[in-house]
Amino acid sequence: MLAKVFQAHRGVGCTFFASKLAPTGLLRTCLYLALIIMNTPTKNRLANPGWFLVSPSVALLLLWMIVPLGMTLYFSLIRYNLLYPGENQFVGLENFSYFITDSGFLPGATNTLLLVGSVLLISVVFGVLISALLEASEFLGRGIVRVMLISPFFIMPTVGALIWKNLIFHPVSGILAAVWKFFGAEPVDWLAHYPLLSIIIIVSWQWLPFAILILMTAMQSLDQEQKEAARLDGAGPVAIFWHLTLPHLARPIAVVVMIETIFLLSVFAEIFTTTNGGPGYASTNLAYLIYNQALVQFDVGMASAGGLIAVVIANIAAIILVRMIGKNLTDKP
Numbered sequence: 001m002l003a004k005v006f007q008a009h010r011g012v013g014c015t016f017f018a019s020k021l022a023p024t025g026l027l028r029t030c031l032y033l034a035l036i037i038m039n040t041p042t043k044n045r046l047a048n049p050g051w052f053l054v055s056p057s058v059a060l061l062l063l064w065m066i067v068p069l070g071m072t073l074y075f076s077l078i079r080y081n082l083l084y085p086g087e088n089q090f091v092g093l094e095n096f097s098y099f100i101t102d103s104g105f106l107p108g109a110t111n112t113l114l115l116v117g118s119v120l121l122i123s124v125v126f127g128v129l130i131s132a133l134l135e136a137s138e139f140l141g142r143g144i145v146r147v148m149l150i151s152p153f154f155i156m157p158t159v160g161a162l163i164w165k166n167l168i169f170h171p172v173s174g175i176l177a178a179v180w181k182f183f184g185a186e187p188v189d190w191l192a193h194y195p196l197l198s199i200i201i202i203v204s205w206q207w208l209p210f211a212i213l214i215l216m217t218a219m220q221s222l223d224q225e226q227k228e229a230a231r232l233d234g235a236g237p238v239a240i241f242w243h244l245t246l247p248h249l250a251r252p253i254a255v256v257v258m259i260e261t262i263f264l265l266s267v268f269a270e271i272f273t274t275t276n277g278g279p280g281y282a283s284t285n286l287a288y289l290i291y292n293q294a295l296v297q298f299d300v301g302m303a304s305a306g307g308l309i310a311v312v313i314a315n316i317a318a319i320i321l322v323r324m325i326g327k328n329l330t331d332k333p
Contacts, residue, residue: 082298095305107281127211153209161273195283
């Protein structure tokens with residue numbers, strides 16, 4: 001029924017698009033409603049009964065989001081500790097003050113920025129270089145190499161972290177320990193001596209394939225005639241890469257940065273599986289600090305305040321990225 005309503009509003013192609021992007025009934029219904037509203041003139045929106053049909057689903061979706069957010073806001077304004085369930089007095093902004101002045105907040109915020117920035121830099125730089133190399137050269141088994149490069153992205157974060165912890169970083173039986181012993185050096189306990197660097201390497205290994213996938217797909221739309229014309233004019237590989245390939249990848253790089261930033265702000269499984277935020281706060285980010293407050297110290301009120309602070313930070317980052325990338329996507333090449 002909704003598909004027919006939307007098709008009546010010039011949406012055959014968009015209906016297919018919505019059905020592919022939203023496999024679940026609730027999300028598909030909401031996407032249909034959004035597309036109908038966007039493609040319907042303002043005068044006909046109230047007269048069109050289509051939006052009445054999907055309004056229950058939209059209301060349920062809003063309820064699904066607003067109720068947890070409201071409960072988080074409520075718990076952040078009271079003193080709620082699981083060890084003292086009867087003490088729920090109102091404390092106002094006291095939880096926010098305690099969380100910001102907590103000894104782990106500044107290290108957690110700093111580690112979050114370092115983690116996000118380092119992984120983005122590694123993903124973009126190596127993603128661009130690997131994509132350019134794969135596109136520039138023909139060799140036997142290139143398809144297999146592409147699949148191997150993308151495959152780490154489909155491994156669960158916990159499994160990937162355990163692979164690095166027990167098979168690569170382990171100071172006794174790890175691969176790096178064997179390499180160090182082969183050259184006569186003392187093996188390094190990476191997770192103990194370089195915890196944040198180890199987390200950055202693990203997360204970069206997981207997210208670099210995503211950048212390669214996006215950039216490698218964008219490379220296929222590069223006009224080969226421009227490259228041939230540049231070669232005829234005497235341009236070398238470096239000049240072609242700098243003046244043709246890199247400008248062509250500007251928009252895909254912006255998309256990679258936006259998507260990865262949103263997900264990297266909430267990295268948790270890799271830290272929990274490998275270092276538990278230690279030693280001290282050396283590898284603690286905001287997500288792990290909130291977990292530590294809620295389930296280790298049982299202070300749900302302070303953890304809720306920290307969650308709201310993290311939501312504000314994530315929304316500020318998202319607004320900046322959306323404005324920056326939206327401008328990039330709408331600018332004429």
